[in-house]
């Protein structure tokens with residue numbers, strides 16, 4: 001049995017289609033990463049699965065149970081950590097978790113025990129009796145994640161669990177998420193970070209403007225691009241480089257050049273090095289790498305996942321490969 005089966009999910013707000021015929025399946029025990037930029041429709045999908053909004057069309061099944069027909073049963077099997085920390089500031093960390101436990105109708109002794117265990121696991125034991133008001137952003141996100149674990153849910157949804165966190169806290173959260181998976185939960189995770197999807201997800205679905213545009217493992221998505229990417233930076237004007245290597249594209253993001261290479265790319269690399277040497281152009285960086293998910297996203301959508309503003313026409317011209 002599949003943990004999650006979504007078929008042709010469509011969600012409209014008046015005449016705006018936020019989610020457009022999205023279908024996806026998650027195998028039990030796996031992490032599915034829903035990757036997309038601001039406004040792609042990630043939270044809307046999560047809200048529909050959580051029974052918070054009704055789909056305009058399509059169906060959602062959680063462990064075989066239809067969400068529209070048995071919303072109460074579904075709510076008992078899912079845990080949710082929302083995008084905006086939904087904890088009560090006036091309560092302590094422990095009180096927050098206990099409150100969620102009571103919502104799950106768990107016996108109070110068990111609730112206390114589980115809450116303390118979870119706080120310890122999230123390295124929040126020292127802050128257990130402090131009001132959330134005094135917590136940092138990272139501590140709040142951890143507590144929010146903890147709240148989704150109280151019910152021992154078989155299916156956990158994490159909506160952008162690490163957005164806005166510093167790299168170290170992100171890494172901590174990543175290992176907690178992996179632990180949750182090890183304990184047997186199925187996880188749906190949304191993210192705008194390609195590296196997060198790459199690191200955590202067994203399957204990645206790329207979503208853009210409400211539509212699923214690609215799906216696969218990180219490796220299979222990268223393989224779709226074929227070949228390797230040569231990346232270089234040199235001491236020469238953009239005009240000069242463009243004339244010498246017409247196929248190369250300049251990325252303003254990190255001010256380096258990118259060039260799609262053939263399968264191994266070694267010959268292209270040597271050619272480039274010789275060319276720059278002949279022209280007496282100083283090479284600052286010249287290397288070859290496998291395509292990243294970033295390259296895949298750009299190829300599929302014409303803009304980067306972190307782009308706030310979508311400029312398809314322009315992006316296509318400057319597209320990195």
Ligand SMILES: Nc1ncnc2c1ncn2[C@@H]1O[C@H](COP(=O)(O)OP(=O)(O)OP(=O)(O)O)[C@@H](O)[C@H]1O
Nearest residue numbers: 013018036037038039040041042043044045083192
């Ligand atoms: N209740 C609503 N009424 C009208 N439009 C909505 C509503 N909820 C979401 N939308 C719109 O649907 C689109 C998808 O929003 P959603 O919040 O699902 O995006 P997201 O992928 O979660 O983005 P972010 O990364 O910024 O959280 C957006 O254009 C948003 O403005």
Ligand SMILES: [Mg+2]
Nearest residue numbers: 042043044083
């Ligand atoms: Mg969102």
